[in-house]
Amino acid sequence: xxxxxxxxxxxxxxxxxxxxxxxxxxxxxxxxxxxxxxxxxxxxxxxxxxxxxxxxxxxxxxxxxxxxxxxxxxxxxxxxxxxxxxxxxxxxxxxxxx
Numbered sequence: 001x002x003x004x005x006x007x008x009x010x011x012x013x014x015x016x017x018x019x020x021x022x023x024x025x026x027x028x029x030x031x032x033x034x035x036x037x038x039x040x041x042x043x044x045x046x047x048x049x050x051x052x053x054x055x056x057x058x059x060x061x062x063x064x065x066x067x068x069x070x071x072x073x074x075x076x077x078x079x080x081x082x083x084x085x086x087x088x089x090x091x092x093x094x095x096x097x098x
Contacts, residue, residue, distance in 0.1 A: 015058045017041045020048045031064065031093055038085045043078050050074070050081060067092045 017026040017037055025041050028034040038046060049055055056068030067089065074084045 013058060013061050015055070017045050017049065019045050030062070031067075031089065031096075035086065035089045035093065038082065038089065043082060046081055046085065047077055050085070064092070 014027045014029045015034060016024055017028070018024050019042065025045055026037045028037050050071070053072060055071050056065075059065065059068035059071070070088050070092070071085065074081065074088065076084050
């Protein structure tokens with residue numbers, strides 16, 4: 001298994017949520033887990049990954065490049081960033097279920 005900072009690769013790819021210090025605070029292997037974690041992890045964790053553009057490569061690897069691009073276009077911080085990430089991801093998941 002490889003650990004490339006925020007993505008662990010084994011049989012399946014996981015997004016590893018980390019604080020800027022490197023401390024792991026959660027991991028997601030699908031969109032539903034990703035959504036749950038963006039609702040729960042600390043704001044500084046979301047800002048770290050968003051500003052580092054860490055979400056798009058993982059989402060693209062899972063076949064959700066459109067979501068990754070939409071997330072990269074978000075220009076927000078703090079609670080506004082969390083709300084926009086949740087809304088964007090929730091809307092994407094709903095569209096996929098149709």
